[in-house]
Amino acid sequence: MSLVQAALAGDRRALARVLSAVENGTEEGRAALATLFPKTGRAHVVGVTGSPGAGKSTLVGRLAAEIRERGQPLAIVAVDPTSPYSGGALLGDRLRMRELATDPGIFIRSMASRGHPGGVAHATHDVVSVLDAAGFPVVIVETVGAGQAQVDVARLAHTVVLVEAPGMGDDVQALKAGLMEIADILVVNKADKPEARQTVRALQRVHQGVTSRGHHGPGAALPDEETVAGWEVPILETSAVENQGIAALVEAIE
Numbered sequence: 001m002s003l004v005q006a007a008l009a010g011d012r013r014a015l016a017r018v019l020s021a022v023e024n025g026t027e028e029g030r031a032a033l034a035t036l037f038p039k040t041g042r043a044h045v046v047g048v049t050g051s052p053g054a055g056k057s058t059l060v061g062r063l064a065a066e067i068r069e070r071g072q073p074l075a076i077v078a079v080d081p082t083s084p085y086s087g088g089a090l091l092g093d094r095l096r097m098r099e100l101a102t103d104p105g106i107f108i109r110s111m112a113s114r115g116h117p118g119g120v121a122h123a124t125h126d127v128v129s130v131l132d133a134a135g136f137p138v139v140i141v142e143t144v145g146a147g148q149a150q151v152d153v154a155r156l157a158h159t160v161v162l163v164e165a166p167g168m169g170d171d172v173q174a175l176k177a178g179l180m181e182i183a184d185i186l187v188v189n190k191a192d193k194p195e196a197r198q199t200v201r202a203l204q205r206v207h208q209g210v211t212s213r214g215h216h217g218p219g220a221a222l223p224d225e226e227t228v229a230g231w232e233v234p235i236l237e238t239s240a241v242e243n244q245g246i247a248a249l250v251e252a253i254e
Contacts, residue, residue: 003032004032007130015134019131036129044137046158048063048163049142050163054164054165054189056163061099064076066250072105076109077109078142080110151182162180164189164199165190166193184231187235190239
């Protein structure tokens with residue numbers, strides 16, 4: 001049995017080896033992508049992005065647990081900062097999701113950003129394609145802490161969740177021309193903090209009347225006007241630490 005066949009049959013070690021080959025751009029990786037490409041296009045790719053310190057990793061962990069409660073397997077691609085010494089991922093996200101590691105229905109892959117400026121790594125799209133072909137119905141991509149111009153996640157995700165935390169102040173205005181425009185769902189995490197309501201009101205002012213443009217996903221075509229007008233971007237409150245608001249977020253993503 002070939003490595004690709006073993007990965008498709010559910011062998012996690014084989015899947016990890018295929019992902020490494022793809023991420024490193026080897027000839028074996030390119031051949032695997034060519035074989036797997038016809039099997040892609042079935043997964044719902046969810047991008048989770050936002051400012052550093054917004055609690056994305058903890059929120060993704062809670063999201064994953066809630067999706068598993070609903071009976072679906074899923075994969076998580078966590079794009080970590082690059083180690084200046086090894087060139088590999090610092091694995092901060094993997095450490096924060098360690099409680100998920102024993103669940104056979106969840107596959108977690110950490111990737112180093114390798115200096116790519118868009119919040120994701122250069123090979124993230126290909127890694128997502130492999131996980132899609134491997135049969136995961138949901139693939140969550142968590143970006144490196146993203147700034148205003150780091151919007152590459154919109155090119156590979158069908159649904160973009162923008163996570164913010166209380167106490168941003170005027171930072172909301174700075175986000176208006178960048179990440180705010182790609183968000184399908186806005187989340188104020190750490191909503192148990194007293195400043196949360198002020199952040200929600202600030203986001204409501206900035207985002208009032210804005211609809212998602214629906215231009216996400218690989219090769220996505222521009223939607224018709226009816227599609228654009230049909231999705232009002234919700235602003236949800238969650239507390240990942242307290243496990244509050246997670247079910248509503250999953251429903252919005254679905």
